[in-house]
Amino acid sequence: MKQIIQDLKNGDTILEEVPAPLVKPGQVLIQTTRSLVSLGTERMLVEFGKANFLQKARQQPDKVKEVINKVKTDGLQPTINAVFNKLGQPLPLGYCNVGRVIAVGKGVEEFSVGDRVASNGHHAEYVSVPKNLVAKIPENVSDEEAAFTVIGAIGLQGIRLANPTFGETMVVIGLGLIGLITAQLLKANGCQVIGFDFDSSKVELAKSFGIHAVNPSEGIDQVAFVNNATNGVGADGVIITASNKSNEIISQSAKMSRKRGRIILVGVIGLDISRADFFEKELTFQVSCSYGPGRYDEDYEQKGLDYPLPFVRWTERRNFEAILQAIAAKSIQVEPLITERVPLDDYLKIYKDMSGNRSIASILVYPEKSSEPNRFVEISSNKFSPGKGVVGIIGAGNFTSAMILPCLKKTGAKLKFISSSAGLSGTTLAKKFGISQSTTDNLLILNDREVDLVMVTTRHNSHARLVIEALKADKHVFVEKPLALQQHELDAIVEAYLESGKTVSVGFNRRFAPLAIQMKKALGSGNTPMNVIATMNAGFIPANVWVHDMEVGGGRIIGEACHFIDLITYLSGSKVKSVCMNAMGTSPEENTDNASIMLKYENGTNAVINYFSNGSKAYSKERVEVYHQDRTLIMDNWRKLKGYGFKNFNSASSSQDKGHQNQFNLLVDAIQKGSEQIISMDELVNTTKASFAAIESLKKGQWIEVL
Known part of the structure; x- marks a missing residue:
């Protein structure tokens, strides 16, 4: 299928060929017929892409600070690699999609194949969209x-926040696409509406809808105009839909408002607010968030959990439905807003010069198709031989892009497939790293007789299922940590592993880091007990990020602290016997990212893993201390290692290296030569069980045996 994307590195807007998505649970698969180009929003994205690195930095000063801090802790080269990796990820454009449902995901009962629907899908021939972001289209629309x-x-949500009543005077600043619809909705609500814009054609169009529209460039004082129109009272509410960096707009909005008036920001403006303007009138100011309640809520959008109507009357989807009802009832007119209709293949007529495009609404027209969508794209016609370390990758996220694929390329691995859920990220990486095929269908990888190693780099909740499917398909498996999120998943993996005769590897890369290997060498292999303190200054992640979701990410202890359980297992040469975890706070919680984990090992080793998210980013992210036989090792952030009391070792240093390259060198070599797996299955299972035990210990408040 074809999809419009924005290349953030060089600024090109591209019509890319990508595999069509499969319908996901809780979603509907839509074949697009029309999509609307939001010129204001998309112009900003396109112009950002075309800006040089200095201009990009000036537009995002907060990101520049993050980059500087990363240089201080991780070094220059890892930071440069991370920045370029981020800019190398194309951005899918568009969020106003219309089409016909061609497939319905598990758990969706509101829609059927054949329904005409509107959604926030991208500019793509096929989109899979969560059900709460989809609405049926009335027959007469x-x-x-x-x-x-x-x-x-978007405009309607701004109005709901302004809460206008019949007869009030409302001002709309900015009569672009959102502004013109907002003004019409306010008028339909029984308000007196005043609109301002510097574009005469938009002002005239607003007047045709019965709006008191004014062009300030004609010498009209906006504040005086509103005061005169309201007999000196001022506007009851102001909705700002303009896009302008000036602080003048917010100042004028305050001055034209009545005492205790309401100002709602829908657009993007300068926000250097004068306290006096707001203080004297006791004005309220609120920023509107997109389409309405539910936006950016993972439970609502991705899991399909609706808010109860008696308590949240207007959600995203119910706002969608209200707009469609308004169009159907002719309460608002949208057809006069259409400036041009452009076939998808001619998309550059819209995007080539967006800065000079004065259109209000551009409609992309999609070709009719009757055949099944293609779910793979061939990037190159490389030849492969079975049993030669041919790799199929499932997952095309940031870590795959930034770390896994650069490392794999250096190993000489044969990369045949990469699978991604939407198709775009996998196709981008396939082109960048010379992978032969991009797909959205994992079965193409699992059923391919030439692929002998499947790499799973998806979200944590899919790891166990994909590992089992790959083993049953007679493939070796590498899976990013964690191996599983629950005990029954781990049991099923072990059963499939024993039946398959294939190898399983988990991305516990720390043990393969040069400094970890140096530590193991210095400590020796006597299997004698030691004391280990490992500190992960992990950094704060907002609570709504999927990693914290116990069903999806498993929490940061299972999902991340497992790295250091495995590292200590490697250094001590022993397995975990029992675990006790204590977390910051007064009551035990099922999930935490501020905890201390105590570990007893079979050989007597005693270890503490401090996993903290409340530390300074300026401090090292990872630190390991080992105390053993009158000797001490201190490893700092995988860059420096200091030894005390060793006869033949004093210190070592390197560029930050967490062992990824060594791990993949050993993995590919083992697969190609038929060698043993790079970490024993017993240790993988023990580490996973220990991470489960840590959570159980927190809930029960006691030591948990790892059986």
Whole structure:
């Protein structure tokens, strides 16, 4: 299928060929007929892409600070690699999609194949969209009219926050696409509406809708105009839909408002607010968040958990439906807003010069298709031989892009497939790293007789299922940590492993780091007990990020602290016997990212893993101390190692290296030569059980035996 993307590195807007997505649980698969180009929002993205590195930095000063801090802790080269990797990820454009449902995911009952729907899908021939971001289109609403659903919901949410009542005077600043729809909705609500814009054609169009529209460039004072129109009272509310960096807009909005008026920001403006302007009138100011309640809520959008209507009357989807009802009832007119209709293949007529494009609404028209969507794209026609370390990768996220694929390329591994859920990220990486095929269908990888190693780099909750499927398909498996999130998953993996005769590897890369190997060498192999203190200054991650979700990410202890359980197992030469975890706070919680984990090993080793998210980013992220036979080792952030009391070792240093390259060198070599797996299955299982035991210990408040 074809999809419009923005290359953030060089600024090109591209019509890319990518595999069509499979429908996901809780989603509907839509074949697109029309999509609307939001010129204001998309122009900003395109212009950001075209900006040089200095201009990009000036636009995002907060990101520059993050980069500087990363240089201080991780070094220059890892930071440069991370920045370029981020800029190398293309951005899918568009969020106003209309089409026909061609498949319904598990758990979706509201939609059927054949339904015409509007959604926030991208500019792509096929999109898979969560059900709470999809709305059915009334029969008397055309596809072109329905393309205004999402953009209309943005304006509607701003109105809901302003809470206008019949007869009030409302001002709309900025009569672009959102502003014109907002003004019409306010008028339909029984308000007196005043609109301001510096574009005469938009002002005239607003007047045709019955709006008191004014062009300030004609010498009209906006504040005086509003005061005169309201007999000196001022506007009851102001909705700002303009995009302008000036602070003048917020100042004028305050001055034209009545005492205790409401100001709602939908657009993007300068926000250097004068306290006096707001203090004297006791004004309220609020920023509107996109389409309405539910936006950016993982439970609502991705899991399909609706808010109960009696308590949250207007959600994203209900706002979509309200806009469609308004269009159907002719309460608002959207067809006059259409400036141009452009076939998808001619997309550059819109995107080539967006800075000079004065269109209000551009509609992309998609070709009709009757055949099944293609779920793979061939990037190159490389030849492969079975049993030669041919790799299929499932997952194309940031870590795959930034770390796994650069390392694999250096190993000489034969990369045949990469699979991604939406198709775009996998295709981008396939082109960058010379992978032969990009797909959205994992079965193409699992059923391919030439692939003998499947690498799983997806979200944590899919790891166990994909490992089992790969083993049953007679493939060797590498999976990023964690191996599993629950005991029954681990049991099923072990059963599949024993039946398959294949190897399983987990991305516990720390043990393969040069400094870890140096530590193991210095400590010797006497299997005598030691004391280990490992500290992970992990950094704060917002609570709504999927890693914290126990069902999806498993929490940071199972998902990340397992790295150091395995490292200590490697250094001590023993397995975990029992675990006790204590977390910051007064009551035990099932999930935490501020905890101390105590570990007893079979050979008497005693270890403590401090996993903290409340430390300074300026401090080292990882530190390991080992105390053993009157000797001490201190490893700092995988860059420096200091030894005390050793006869033949004093110190070592390197560029930051957490062992990824060594890990993949050994993995590919083992697969190609038929060698043993790079970490024993017993240790993988023991580490995973120890991470489960840590969570159980926190809940029960006691030591947990690892059986």
